Amino acid sequence: MGDTNSDAETLLHFEAVERRYGARGEVIAVGGVTCRIARGSFVALVGASGSGKSTLLKMVNTLVEPSAGRVLFGGKDVTELKPSTLRRRVGYVFQGIGLFPHFRVGENIAIGPRLAGETLSPERIAELLTLVELEPEMADRMPDELSGGQRQRVGVARALAGDPELLLMDEPFGALDPITRDALGERVRELHEEFGLTTIMVTHDMAEALLLADRVLVMDAGRLVADERPSALLAGKGGAIAQRLVAVPRDQAEKLAALEQRIARKTHASSPSSGEGAAS
Amino acid sequence: MSGFWETLFTLGNKLTAHIVLAASAIGLGILVALPLAVWAARSQAVARIALGFASLVQTIPALALLALFFPVLLSLRAVFGEELPTLGFLPALLALALYALLPILRNAVTAQANLDPGVLEAADGVGMTGWQKLTLVEAPLSAPFIMAGIRTASVWTIGAATLSTTIGQPSLGDPIFAGLQTQNWVLVLAGCFASAGLAMVADALLGLIERGLAKRSRWQWGGGLATVAIGLTFALSAQFGDDNEDTIVIGSKQFSESIILAQLIGQQLEKEGFAVEYRTGLGSAILHGAVASSSIDISVDYTGTVWTNELKRSDNPGRDEMFRQIVEWERENTGTRVLGRLGFENAYAFAMRRDRAAELNVTSLEDLAAVAPRLAVGGDPEFFERPEWIAVRDAYGMRFRETRNFSPTFMFNALEAREADAISAYSSDGRLAADTYILLDDPREALPSYDAMLMLSPELAKNEAAVAALEPLIGAISVEVMQEANYSVDREDDRKVMPETAARRLAETIGL
Numbered sequence: 043m044g045d046t047n048s049d050a051e052t053l054l055h056f057e058a059v060e061r062r063y064g065a066r067g068e069v070i071a072v073g074g075v076t077c078r079i080a081r082g083s084f085v086a087l088v089g090a091s092g093s094g095k096s097t098l099l100k101m102v103n104t105l106v107e108p109s110a111g112r113v114l115f116g117g118k119d120v121t122e123l124k125p126s127t128l129r130r131r132v133g134y135v136f137q138g139i140g141l142f143p144h145f146r147v148g149e150n151i152a153i154g155p156r157l158a159g160e161t162l163s164p165e166r167i168a169e170l171l172t173l174v175e176l177e178p179e180m181a182d183r184m185p186d187e188l189s190g191g192q193r194q195r196v197g198v199a200r201a202l203a204g205d206p207e208l209l210l211m212d213e214p215f216g217a218l219d220p221i222t223r224d225a226l227g228e229r230v231r232e233l234h235e236e237f238g239l240t241t242i243m244v245t246h247d248m249a250e251a252l253l254l255a256d257r258v259l260v261m262d263a264g265r266l267v268a269d270e271r272p273s274a275l276l277a278g279k280g281g282a283i284a285q286r287l288v289a290v291p292r293d294q295a296e297k298l299a300a301l302e303q304r305i306a307r308k309t310h311a312s313s314p315s316s317g318e319g320a321a322s
Numbered sequence: 323m324s325g326f327w328e329t330l331f332t333l334g335n336k337l338t339a340h341i342v343l344a345a346s347a348i349g350l351g352i353l354v355a356l357p358l359a360v361w362a363a364r365s366q367a368v369a370r371i372a373l374g375f376a377s378l379v380q381t382i383p384a385l386a387l388l389a390l391f392f393p394v395l396l397s398l399r400a401v402f403g404e405e406l407p408t409l410g411f412l413p414a415l416l417a418l419a420l421y422a423l424l425p426i427l428r429n430a431v432t433a434q435a436n437l438d439p440g441v442l443e444a445a446d447g448v449g450m451t452g453w454q455k456l457t458l459v460e461a462p463l464s465a466p467f468i469m470a471g472i473r474t475a476s477v478w479t480i481g482a483a484t485l486s487t488t489i490g491q492p493s494l495g496d497p498i499f500a501g502l503q504t505q506n507w508v509l510v511l512a513g514c515f516a517s518a519g520l521a522m523v524a525d526a527l528l529g530l531i532e533r534g535l536a537k538r539s540r541w542q543w544g545g546g547l548a549t550v551a552i553g554l555t556f557a558l559s560a561q562f563g564d565d566n567e568d569t570i571v572i573g574s575k576q577f578s579e580s581i582i583l584a585q586l587i588g589q590q591l592e593k594e595g596f597a598v599e600y601r602t603g604l605g606s607a608i609l610h611g612a613v614a615s616s617s618i619d620i621s622v623d624y625t626g627t628v629w630t631n632e633l634k635r636s637d638n639p640g641r642d643e644m645f646r647q648i649v650e651w652e653r654e655n656t657g658t659r660v661l662g663r664l665g666f667e668n669a670y671a672f673a674m675r676r677d678r679a680a681e682l683n684v685t686s687l688e689d690l691a692a693v694a695p696r697l698a699v700g701g702d703p704e705f706f707e708r709p710e711w712i713a714v715r716d717a718y719g720m721r722f723r724e725t726r727n728f729s730p731t732f733m734f735n736a737l738e739a740r741e742a743d744a745i746s747a748y749s750s751d752g753r754l755a756a757d758t759y760i761l762l763d764d765p766r767e768a769l770p771s772y773d774a775m776l777m778l779s780p781e782l783a784k785n786e787a788a789v790a791a792l793e794p795l796i797g798a799i800s801v802e803v804m805q806e807a808n809y810s811v812d813r814e815d816d817r818k819v820m821p822e823t824a825a826r827r828l829a830e831t832i833g834l
Contacts, residue, residue: 103447105443105446105447125449125451126449126450126451127449128449129446129447129448129449130449134444134447134448136440136443136444136447138438138439138440138441138443138444139440139444140438140440140441140442140443140444140445140447141441141444142441142444142445142458142459143438143441143463144462144463144538153448154448154449157448157449157450157454158449200448
């Protein structure tokens with residue numbers, strides 16, 4: 043990932059971006075974020091609820107407009123790009139999934155290109171379904187015939203259908219069961235590598251961020267408070283707020299490990315001693 | 323119920339007119355409601371104002387809403403010119419469309435408010451423009467709910483459209499109102515049956531479209547839509563296929579005499595080769611305005627009615643002088659031509675049962691005033707608002723224990739059932755020919771005269787052939803002949819006849 047400050051490799055540039063709400067702008071959602079995202083990086087944006095991470099993400103595909111500052115995508119201000127053009131180059135996956143219930147799965151996947159006046163071939167739809175580990179035959183189903191995990195896989199396929207450069211994911215796996223969540227997370231990371239995507243994933247789960255991303259941004263009260271590699275965070279860097287977030291999965295892991303040891307010792311103590319001699 | 327099916331099959335014309343009116347009103351309602359709903363979904367203020375207004379309209383009784391459009395359109399003539407119709411299709415269309423607004427608007431707004439926010443975010447996320455979002459996502463997802471609203475509106479509108487008869491628009495209300503006036507229950511029932519049947523068919527078809535949209539079955543909603551389209555095309559072609567500009571329109575009020583005279587005039591004109599059409603069940607003010615504006619060509623009006631309602635006079639210059647002044651006033655102010663008097667009077671009077679009058683020792687209004695505080699008086703719905711009643715009340719110091727409203731047809735039944743001791747009656751009423759009732763004298767001449775007059779619209783007045791055909795009617799009808807004709811329609815035994823028949827007999831009697 044190298045030097046994240048080099049202009050040549052920067053795909054996305056937040057320039058003192060702010061977003062305020064309320065009649066006098068008294069509610070600050072994002073309060074001045076400056077940051078560059080390098081092409082090809084997988085960035086996790088972590089923070090507690092209300093820290094402004096979703097708002098920051100949505101300013102990239104102009105679902106939210108900045109009150110001040112600019113977001114530059116490939117050097118151009120996103121608010122000056124045509125929304126349809128911008129959103130074709132930027133895939134978007136979010137917790138609500140938002141499959142169109144009156145469209146078949148295949149039509150859902152093809153919607154982005156269709157808006158741009160292109161028709162996605164059945165082969166391409168089948169290929170996209172295979173990419174997210176779904177049967178190609180699913181193209182003819184209606185969304186309400188699918189499980190939650192399958193639906194989010196379709197959501198990912200839809201985001202990839204327009205061959206985007208940038209993939210934005212807002213709590214993409216938040217509503218999924220842990221097993222599906224892990225599997226889909228792994229798959230998205232693989233797709234990121236395979237297609238040379240630049241990915242920004244908003245999550246409140248530091249474990250997910252540490253395991254999938256190669257750069258973790260931590261937000262608190264609308265500001266960036268840490269910008270570290272996962273290894274650095276695990277080594278104790280990034281400040282108090284970041285470390286509090288890292289502490290949660292670490293404590294859980296330690297407790298689990300301790301529990302395992304206890305069980306192992308108990309099993310060991312109560313087991314018949316016949317094998318002991320052979321082991322020693 | 324003999325003749326029910328035969329009567330039903332004569333309603334084809336009214337049915338097609340009803341369908342065209344109701345469908346146009348629903349169509350206009352949809353055209354207004356849907357864009358308004360889209361706007362309301364994007365602005366709280368618009369939603370509040372639009373829904374508030376539509377709900378307010380809903381609280382106005384349909385009959386009043388229809389009637390209100392007459393003065394509204396009349397005042398709009400200042401903007402759109404004298405060609406703007408004030409009666410008939412246009413006001414009925416506007417009133418019914420307003421009525422249809424609420425269910426469509428409410429369902430459309432609710433449907434949009436209940437759309438899954440995730441789906442809307444996805445629509446933005448994949449790059450839809452506002453218009454694409456509306457047409458590709460919001461509209462198809464709201465369609466079943468909007469259809470449910472259209473369905474409710476249609477059933478209401480088809481029902482309420484029967485009331486458009488009162489403002490001169492032909493509909494299935496025509497047989498209902500005419501039947502009610504002449505106590506022809508077969509006619510009433512046929513009208514109700516046709517209107518209810520139409521409502522049920524519309525409900526079933528729109529329900530099919532609604533379910534088709536919900537299940538996304540193109541075959542189902544397409545089939546429903548096609549059937550509705552075929553029905554409308556059929557009604558439209560039937561309605562306008564044989565349209566004739568030269569048809570003379572004869573208007574009548576809501577009582578037997580008026581309907582009989584309209585038939586008499588119509589038969590006389592048909593005999594001379596004119597095509598005629600009837601508008602029945604109109605209120606006095608509306609009928610007068612309709613003739614003045616040539617929306618209706620001929621009516622029979624009464625001197626006393628025009629004197630008080632139109633000339634706004636409360637004095638009583640005497641029978642001939644009153645007529646003379648009305649003819650002049652109409653010529654100068656409305657252009658309506660008063661062709662002449664038919665020869666009889668249908669004045670307001672008070673009637674009592676002969677035995678009850680004898681028991682109370684009443685023969686005149688003076689006697690009645692003395693015992694009035696113990697008695698109940700009955701009048702038709704407009705009577706107690708009329709200057710005639712106020713004149714009588716003030717002239718004799720009349721104070722009744724109770725005043726009650728009855729439809730003109732039921733007035734004598736009320737007397738018979740002792741629901742009222744005295745009633746307002748008309749001097750040409752056929753039932754007065756019988757010995758059972760007496761008319762009270764009016765020694766102080768509080769009640770003005772009510773000579774029947776033949777009124778021609780400014781348009782028809784130019785048609786010399788029509789005027790010539792109508793002239794034999796002037797001065798030809800005596801009060802006895804009229805009473806007899808009225809009685810033949812109002813009586814309730816097996817010698818009761820339809821107004822057409824009564825009119826034919828009347829024509830024979832007076833030698834036309």
